[in-house]
Amino acid sequence: MSSRIKSWLRGATVACTLAMTSMVGASASMAPTFTLPSRSGDTVSLAQLKGKVVMLNFWASWCGPCRQEMPLLEQMHKRYSALGFTLVGVNVDANSKDAEEWLSKTPVSFPVLFDRESKVSAMYDVKAMPSTVFIDRKGNVRALHKGYKAGDEGEYLNQIRALLKE
16 A cells, blocks of 8 residues: 555544534524435435434445444434434445445444545535534535534434434
């Protein structure tokens, strides 16, 4: 592996680790619409999910914090999906085979979409891995969480519960 790639990977890992949490203020904005290919072979659009509380989790197979939170996300999906909540993983790897390989070892039941060119990530201003966007039933972005550290799942659960109550 070239020293340039190694340096980039070190920087990306640091960015994952140092990412800060930021919450979107009271003035919600409409979530950018998109359609992406899914792991199951079909395409999924955000419009198909209107009426549900949506948690978009942008992640990459090379991101340590992403790997750490994935089993916790699976638990949230299983616990709240019957209540009008859906979790959607948005993988940003340029080569989706990397994501598939990692998911074969850590399977999830929620939909995983592929943003190979990072176009959707750019629409959501994703600058840290992982980044999690909460969207209310009306399609408004209500919160953005950048990065992941142990314990952040409590904030996720608070957001999910609050949005489900609305």
